[in-house]
Amino acid sequence: MHQPVLVAEVLAYLAPIDGGIYVDGNLGLGGHSTRILEQCKPSGKVIGFDWDASALALAKERLAPFGERLIAVHRNFALLKETLLELGIKAVDGILLDLGLSSYQLEAGGRGFSFQGSEPLDMRMDQRGAKSAADWVNTATQEELADIFFYYGEERQARRIARFLVEERRREKIVTTDQLVRIVEGAVPRRFRPKKIHVATKVFQALRIAVNGELENLQQILQDGPELIRPGGRFCIVSFHSLEDRLVKRSFLGNPRLHVLTRRPTIPGAEEIEHNPRSRSAKLRVAEVRG
Numbered sequence: 186m187h188q189p190v191l192v193a194e195v196l197a198y199l200a201p202i203d204g205g206i207y208v209d210g211n212l213g214l215g216g217h218s219t220r221i222l223e224q225c226k227p228s229g230k231v232i233g234f235d236w237d238a239s240a241l242a243l244a245k246e247r248l249a250p251f252g253e254r255l256i257a258v259h260r261n262f263a264l265l266k267e268t269l270l271e272l273g274i275k276a277v278d279g280i281l282l283d284l285g286l287s288s289y290q291l292e293a294g295g296r297g298f299s300f301q302g303s304e305p306l307d308m309r310m311d312q313r314g315a316k317s318a319a320d321w322v323n324t325a326t327q328e329e330l331a332d333i334f335f336y337y338g339e340e341r342q343a344r345r346i347a348r349f350l351v352e353e354r355r356r357e358k359i360v361t362t363d364q365l366v367r368i369v370e371g372a373v374p375r376r377f378r379p380k381k382i383h384v385a386t387k388v389f390q391a392l393r394i395a396v397n398g399e400l401e402n403l404q405q406i407l408q409d410g411p412e413l414i415r416p417g418g419r420f421c422i423v424s425f426h427s428l429e430d431r432l433v434k435r436s437f438l439g440n441p442r443l444h445v446l447t448r449r450p451t452i453p454g455a456e457e458i459e460h461n462p463r464s465r466s467a468k469l470r471v472a473e474v475r476g
């Protein structure tokens with residue numbers, strides 16, 4: 186399943202209280218929300234977003250004991266402003282984001298997030314999304330693909346991989362994850378391969394970010410979120426790669442409405458990393474809305 190990361194730290198910063206309303210932008214399997222709902226009893230609420238229908242269904246089942254204190258929303262968290270308006274809520278007491286994928290999405294398989302095995306090259310977290318990863322790799326230009334791999338994956342062999350990919354797709358449409366892995370392996374000579382990660386890791390990460398518009402969504406909520414939190418309330422963001430962390434850091438620092446509480450990001454301790462290796466790249470940044 187999925188183990189929530191930095192739970193104690195998130196709870197300490199969010200400090201949920203009875204009667205408060207909290208937004209969990211990444212409900213996932215409800216790990217963080219369970220703890221928030223336990224702390225803000227008996228009447229606090231969580232508005233939980235997830236755009237993955239199967240994750241949301243599992244979270245609803247797990248959080249059923251909290252009844253109507255959980256408002257589960259099957260939407261992109263970038264639509265927070267519209268959603269609060271529809272719910273008639275002017276301001277909330279805190280917002281939590283725990284970005285990216287859950288282990289459930291990665292491990293349940295079939296969605297093309299993993300480069301192990303052979304799966305349809307999909308990568309849409311929201312199945313209603315228009316373009317799958319296969320659509321991207323078969324239709325984007327060589328330059329567009331190179332830019333995606335370079336900027337979203339920070340992949341140094343981006344241009345070479347894009348060239349190989351475009352040559353390959355002339356011969357055969359790319360529809361599975363193992364086809365993509367073979368292309369990356371063919372493009373990157375052994376001496377240029379990373380030592381600690383799989384050679385296709387960065388290409389997969391880059392495509393996932395592009396397919397799901399992950400940076401655009403984050404930018405939208407970074408812009409709208411602070412306006413929707415009452416003074417004294419907190420905006421807590423857990424991110425897993427440097428592009429996201431950089432966006433969060435800059436946006437928090439550049440927003441006059443916010444006072445940054447984490448000069449350096451909070452990261453998991455050795456014990457958490459040992460129990461949950463996925464947490465090793467997590468970074469938590471927190472800002473408080475000024476009074």
Ligand SMILES: C[S@@+](CC[C@H](N)C(=O)[O-])C[C@H]1O[C@@H](n2cnc3c(N)ncnc32)[C@H](O)[C@@H]1O
Nearest residue numbers: 189211213214215216217235236237261262283
């Ligand atoms: C790391 S998991 C969250 C895990 C959760 N905190 C827990 O403890 O179970 C990220 C979740 O956010 C969802 N997600 C990612 N981007 C989203 C977005 N823009 N809008 C809504 N949900 C999103 C994913 O589908 C995934 O279920």
